[in-house]
Amino acid sequence: MAALCRGRPRWKRLNCLQVFTRNFSGKYDYDLVVIGGGSGGLACSKEAAQLGQKVAVLDYVEPSAKGTKWGLGGTCVNVGCIPKKLMHQAALLGTAVKDAKKYGWQMPETVHHDWATMAEAVQNHVRSLNWGHRVQLQDKKVKYLNLKGSLLDEHTVRGLSKAGKETILTAENIVIATGGRPKYPTQIPGAAEHGITSDDIFWLKKSPGKTLVVGASYVALECAGFFTGIGLDTTVMVRSIALRGFDQQMAGLVTDYMEAYGTRFVWRSVPKRVDKLSSGALQVTWSDTETGMEHRDTYNSVLWAVGRAPETKALGLDQLGVQLNKQTGKIVVGPDEATSVPHVYALGDISEGRPELTPTAIKAGKLLAHRLAGQSTALMNFDNVATTVFTPLEYGCVGLSEEEAERRHGKEGIEVFHAFYKPLEFTVAERDASQCYIKVICERGGDQKILGLHFTGPNAGEVIQGFSMGLQSAVGQTGTGDASCLQPSASTTISLWD
Numbered sequence: 001m002a003a004l005c006r007g008r009p010r011w012k013r014l015n016c017l018q019v020f021t022r023n024f025s026g027k028y029d030y031d032l033v034v035i036g037g038g039s040g041g042l043a044c045s046k047e048a049a050q051l052g053q054k055v056a057v058l059d060y061v062e063p064s065a066k067g068t069k070w071g072l073g074g075t076c077v078n079v080g081c082i083p084k085k086l087m088h089q090a091a092l093l094g095t096a097v098k099d100a101k102k103y104g105w106q107m108p109e110t111v112h113h114d115w116a117t118m119a120e121a122v123q124n125h126v127r128s129l130n131w132g133h134r135v136q137l138q139d140k141k142v143k144y145l146n147l148k149g150s151l152l153d154e155h156t157v158r159g160l161s162k163a164g165k166e167t168i169l170t171a172e173n174i175v176i177a178t179g180g181r182p183k184y185p186t187q188i189p190g191a192a193e194h195g196i197t198s199d200d201i202f203w204l205k206k207s208p209g210k211t212l213v214v215g216a217s218y219v220a221l222e223c224a225g226f227f228t229g230i231g232l233d234t235t236v237m238v239r240s241i242a243l244r245g246f247d248q249q250m251a252g253l254v255t256d257y258m259e260a261y262g263t264r265f266v267w268r269s270v271p272k273r274v275d276k277l278s279s280g281a282l283q284v285t286w287s288d289t290e291t292g293m294e295h296r297d298t299y300n301s302v303l304w305a306v307g308r309a310p311e312t313k314a315l316g317l318d319q320l321g322v323q324l325n326k327q328t329g330k331i332v333v334g335p336d337e338a339t340s341v342p343h344v345y346a347l348g349d350i351s352e353g354r355p356e357l358t359p360t361a362i363k364a365g366k367l368l369a370h371r372l373a374g375q376s377t378a379l380m381n382f383d384n385v386a387t388t389v390f391t392p393l394e395y396g397c398v399g400l401s402e403e404e405a406e407r408r409h410g411k412e413g414i415e416v417f418h419a420f421y422k423p424l425e426f427t428v429a430e431r432d433a434s435q436c437y438i439k440v441i442c443e444r445g446g447d448q449k450i451l452g453l454h455f456t457g458p459n460a461g462e463v464i465q466g467f468s469m470g471l472q473s474a475v476g477q478t479g480t481g482d483a484s485c486l487q488p489s490a491s492t493t494i495s496l497w498d
């Protein structure tokens with residue numbers, strides 16, 4: 001309250017000031033103000049409102065460097081999971097069409113994919129989700145404000161409209177859920193001028209054509225995978241390794257499959273410059289980090305997938321003393337999502353050390369709402385979160401990579417159970433199943449606690465969800481995930497299914 005009093009005279013001087021009527025119950029306009037209407041922020045605000053809290057959520061989309069904009073719902077709905085998974089599905093259908101002939105379907109020798117049709121359908125679905133979120137907020141009596149939020153103090157948020165109109169809101173608690181945005185390389189001439197990112201790709205009306213994807217994160221490989229699947233000439237440029245942080249044997253299977261599927265990989269190379277030729281084509285010059293040799297090729301599009309940066313700059317966190325991680329720029333939070341400033345919380349991609357995933361942001365947001373409403377003390381459990389990479393051969397995993405398991409338990413302290421397998425649907429279609437694989441990493445001693453489980457193959461997302469549920473409930477019931485249900489223990493790497 002002291003901070004609130006200190007700030008008041010300054011707010012009176014603000015132009016076009018609109019102060020919301022205070023609720024009758026207390027000192028503030030709202031019980032909760034959430035900045036950011038993405039996966040975490042929407043879940044938190046809706047849950048809090050259902051628990052009887054007076055809630056407002058601010059969401060504001062800064063257009064991408066290329067001018068792409070979208071609606072309410074955040075990254076996942078507009079420029080992440082949803083359009084990505086739908087475009088991945090478009091690519092899988094292309095493979096299914098090829099398989100279909102072997103299964104007796106009569107169709108023309110060549111089939112073509114039309115980007116504009118796919119993009120329009122995907123974008124229409126995303127717009128329906130934007131609308132659905134607005135309706136849900138209204139139904140649940142959450143005040144939605146299309147304003148860019150920043151903090152004036154631990155109980156006060158300033159919202160700025162596109163036209164520059166300011167609105168001040170006060171709240172008992174403030175939640176920051178502003179997510180992140182893709183980065184552009186800063187040292188490469190032409191990179192920002194001629195390139196695009198994942199913030200643009202799903203909203204293109206015309207096909208990106210022959211595309212260079214720079215980076216080897218899951219976003220890079222997923223985009224390259226669906227480009228290849230819908231018939232685009234696609235190259236991935238990798239500086240060092242693919243899928244950093246994931247199990248590297250599995251990453252190798254994913255990229256091997258992609259190479260066999262038609263995606264070109266330029267390994268150990270870094271782009272030097274991007275020039276637009278008079279023909280409109282983009283000429284990319286890169287150098288091979290091993291030989292030092294320079295190479296060139298031309299593309300219709302260059303997609304930078306070189307990481308994401310947290311959206312903290314415009315939030316006024318410095319003045320408030322909210323602690324950030326200096327390396328990542330993310331907000332440091334405790335197990336209860338609390339920041340270093342009382343009454344200010346952060347969740348989702350903006351918070352340090354959390355998985356950058358929608359389901360965890362949603363769950364953490366709901367649990368935070370319960371705690372803030374005094375309904376529960378339950379904390380989010382971020383252990384053993386399953387995740388899937390939607391590459392042409394999907395890869396799902398839960399728990400530790402083999403590298404991380406070795407680091408924590410020593411090479412002798414772990415035991416790996418594994419199997420290559422052939423999905424039945426690959427047989428008639430005569431598809432190569434060389435990269436379809438499962439491995440389970442266990443502690444060698446005791447009751448062989450499962451440390452990590454990795455799977456490549458069709459429907460990996462569904463498969464790994466089932467396994468992770470088993471793993472979690474085994475941990476919950478016995479304090480350990482036990483591999484004995486899969487295969488008796490032995491001293492070396494063991495085949496699970498012969």
Ligand SMILES: Cc1cc2nc3c(=O)[nH]c(=O)nc-3n(C[C@H](O)[C@H](O)[C@H](O)COP(=O)(O)OP(=O)(O)OC[C@H]3O[C@@H](n4cnc5c(N)ncnc54)[C@H](O)[C@@H]3O)c2cc1C
Nearest residue numbers: 036038039040060074075076080149179348349356357358
């Ligand atoms: C290409 C791609 C594919 C992905 N695929 C998956 C997947 O398959 N599965 C998965 O689980 N996750 C996936 N993710 C990650 C997922 O999208 C994020 O983890 C998730 O959206 C994070 O939610 P959030 O609430 O933290 O932030 P966001 O969803 O990013 O929402 C933040 C919102 O806050 C707004 N905002 C920012 N600053 C302000 C401000 N000052 N005032 C008001 N509003 C502001 C932003 O515009 C945005 O709307 C993917 C991401 C990308 C980029």
